[in-house]
Amino acid sequence: KAGVTQTPRYLIKTRGQQVTLSCSPISGHRSVSWYQQTPGQGLQFLFEYFSETQRNKGNFPGRFSGRQFSNSRSEMNVSTLELGDSALYLCASSLGQGGYEQYFGPGTRLTVT
């Protein structure tokens, strides 16, 4: 069974631009969660989508948004990029919503200059 895939793997953007990251979950998984990882901060939860609905949201500004499609694929969007948005963005999928085992993709490394 194919794992979680994320595209692109690397991205360089300029402050003020916007970016869209994509995530394809493991086949059959209906829940997709997004995390931001920065040095020394661990994995910070952004949001979780289940059956195309946002179920949980972390403590991030409204510039961070996402959506999920009927095939469970998910996208995350960050508008008006700031230097502090430079991070590894990880997507994880699971069978059920909430605190089940999550399986992570390789991440998208975003650099904002």
Add this chain to the structure above:
Amino acid sequence: DQQVKQNSPSLSVQEGRISILNCDYTNSMFDYFLWYKKYPAEGPTFLISISSIKDKNEDGRFTVFLNKSAKHLSLHIVPSQPGDSAVYFCAASDRGSQGNLIFGKGTKLSVKP
């Protein structure tokens, strides 16, 4: 306020010896706990989990212990191997309320040959 804490940013162990990674949590509603391993440039990989109705779970060289009264869990790796060198994240969730996973900041384990 951090709900899941890994107070040791790093740990160094000799090959063949036991590695003990610790994690503390503050939310008494957490009922499910997980450990993940992360290599550089890869997403975290699920290792082992434990429900709050148990106090121990084993999987090969990995054992997780849960002490609910102390709100503490630990991951034991025996024997440690150089390939175990990675960052280990502890995570917890309140599955009863379908809460998302809350991660600690991680502990970097180095296993010396």
